[in-house]
Amino acid sequence: MQGGLAESPRRVKGSIAIGGQDHFYLEGQIAMAVPGEDEDVTVFSSTQHPSEVQLMVAHVLNIQQHAVTVNVRRMGGGFGGKETRGNLFAAVAAIAAKKWNRACKIRPDRDDDMTATGKRHDFVVDYDVGYDDMGKIQCG
Numbered sequence: 001m002q003g004g005l006a007e008s009p010r011r012v013k014g015s016i017a018i019g020g021q022d023h024f025y026l027e028g029q030i031a032m033a034v035p036g037e038d039e040d041v042t043v044f045s046s047t048q049h050p051s052e053v054q055l056m057v058a059h060v061l062n063i064q065q066h067a068v069t070v071n072v073r074r075m076g077g078g079f080g081g082k083e084t085r086g087n088l089f090a091a092v093a094a095i096a097a098k099k100w101n102r103a104c105k106i107r108p109d110r111d112d113d114m115t116a117t118g119k120r121h122d123f124v125v126d127y128d129v130g131y132d133d134m135g136k137i138q139c140g
Contacts, residue, residue: 008130008138020122023081028113031089032105033097039063041094044071047086056087057094068094085117 005011032044041061045053050070058065070090075082089106096104108116130138 004138005128005130009132011128011130013128015127016125018123018125021120022114023085023117023119024114025081027075027082028107028110029082029086029089029117030105030107031086031093032103033057033090033093034103035097035101039067040069041067041097042069042071043090043094044073045086045090046075046082047072047090048075048080048083049086052084053087053090056091060091061094061098080120081117088116 027046030046034042034044036042039061041057041063043053043057047053047070050072054065054068054070057068057070061068089108093104093106096106132138
């Protein structure tokens, strides 16, 4: 590789501020937990990350991960908002299901859902790019 940032004949430098974004997924959050034998629990969750739901439910119940089965129906339009946000609802449903030894389903209305699940935070991107007269980015 030739050249570097300091040696580049051309350079562009700046900063971009990107505001926060609410995740407005098409299907709201929902979770249902069904207690099983011994420590087992089955969780039906509208998540994009079932293995994390499994980990979180096991953690709050203080049981091994293999005792938690997570089922996810086909889902579309999550846009990343259902990757980690569903853990809260799955964990609460699992706690209630184990406490009362019966199935428990949690489906917040859209206002409560959006308030509880948060958003992508705003951030700033600073950039400094060196390039040659042909537009090729210089690596150092």
